[in-house]
Amino acid sequence: MLAISNGEGDAAWKGARRQLDLSEPPENGLGYGGTGRSGNSRPELIRETILRTSKEVITLGASDPEMISLMGFFEEDVGPDTISDMTTTVIMDDLAQITEAFCQAHGVPVFSFDVCPTHKLPKYVNARGKQVPIVLVPTDIVRDLPIANDWSDIERAAMENARIRERVNRLLGGIAEPTVAERKAALRTAALGSASDFDFFLAAVKGNVSNYDPNLDALGYYRLKEILTNGLPDLKQAAAYNLKLGAHEIFRVVIDTIELFRRHVEAGNLWEELWVNGKPKKERASQLIYYAIADCFCKANDVDISPEANMGGGPIDFKFSSGYQARVLVEMKRSGGTVVHGYEKQLEFYKTASQTDFAVFVIIDYGDGGNKFNEIRKVREGRLARGERASEIVVIDAIPKLSASKRK
Structure with a gap:
């Protein structure tokens, strides 16, 4: 909206203003409130300030949405809690879906509320007797909320750029001992001098983050974004799928997605995205990257199947389905994890819950699987011998490979 706005107050600007909701969602109980849970609405001035600064950055020619996270460095009254509340509002439907799934899995009563009409939520009764909804937030997306931005590290990194340093020094030339506010204002002006200046400043911020390092990408988020944006070159398959054949045809689709993932890990360089500092990344990294490949694969082949990541009450599992009856599950584990329990017990529980006999158990082999x-x-052989349907097992070799020039 801001990109197409010609001036403050026009239709596009008003559209952006409506989307920029900075109210504090009371349903999740996050924030600095000392008493109670009621959310607060921030002054309109802060919202207008964020809109103006974002428009200024866009006008420079920069379009990285990470600009929003920089508002705490550019504007005095914008802190990490503001950005957190804005993000929570954007993903509220996803949080509500996770909350509903978790409550249903654990027998917690849920009810309809206006905060998210598409999903039912648990509730509590406040001191005034009012029924208030509760939205759960997964711990793996919650970060410690700092009292203030770590300005000194960002300033030091940005000042390593000669062009920005020269502009800042010129702006502060007449001030003997500039305050933090004055230094911040000078760096803001220098960073917004051009698109390249801003891009450098943004890189300096990303290079100094302490919560999630995009250079390490321990959970594979950036690789996930890249795959979803650009896809992979070999997604389109020659033979079309006929989903009317039922679960067996869906199973063929699933196997093809796994084989594509395996090929890029074992024969390509995707294994590099599964390691960080010589150690295997967290299990979710491989799950998310596979999810991205499977999702792009289905779209490229015009397959009406949606791989779903169930994050409600445990490890992610993927459910491919067409209609109500035909379902195939994919469970993915690291070789150093609970492989035996995952195959023998956990996957069977998922199959029973999903009312399907079709499943694939994928193991990402980091060389630490032992006898598992x-x-x-x-x-599996025991189940087959008893005439039972046993889940398939696929092992993907993610052990570090030599570069192509050194392989024999």
Whole structure:
């Protein structure tokens, strides 16, 4: 909206203003409130300030949405809690979906509320007897909320750029001992001098983050974004899928998505995205990257299937379905994790809950699996010997590979 706005107050500007909701969502109980849970609405001035600064950045030619997270460095009255509340509002429907799934899995009563009409939520009764909804927030997306931005590290990194340093020094030339506010104002002016200046400043911020380092990308988020944006070159398959054939055809789609993922890990360089500092990344990294590939694969082949990540009450599992009856599950584990329990017990529980006999158990092998692979193969062979349908097992070799020039 801001990108197409020609001036403050026009239709596009008003549209952006409506989308920029800075009210504090009381349903999740996050924030600095000392008493009670009621959310507060921030002054309109702060919202207008964020809109103006964002428009200024866009006008420079920069379009990275990370600009929003920089408002705490540019504007005095914008802190991390403001950005957190804005983000919570944007993803409220997703949080409500996770909350509803968690409550249903654990027998917690849920009810309809206006805050999110598409999902039911648990509730509590406040001191005035009013029923108030509760929205749960997964701990892995919550960060410690700092009292103030770590301005000194950002300033130091940005000042390493000669062009920005020269402009800041010129702006502060007549001030003997500039305050933090004055230094921040000078750096703001220098950073917004051009699109390249802003891009450098943004890179300096990303290079000094302490909560999530995009250079390490321990959970694979940036790789996930790249795949979803650009796809992969070999997604389109020659033979079309006929979903009317039921679960067996969906199973073929699932196997093809896993084989595509395996090929890029074992024969390409995707294995690099599964390691950080010589150690395997968290389990979710491989799950998210596979999810991205599977999602793009389905779109590229015009397959009416939506892989769904169930994050409600445990590890992510992927459910491919067409209609109500035809369902195939994919469960993914690291070789150093609970592989035997995952195959023998956990996946069976998921299959029962989803009312399906079709499932694939994928193991990302980092070289620390020990005898686990043999154990689960014995479990599978035993089930087949008894005439039962046993879940498929796929092992993907993610052990670091030599570069292509050094392979024989």
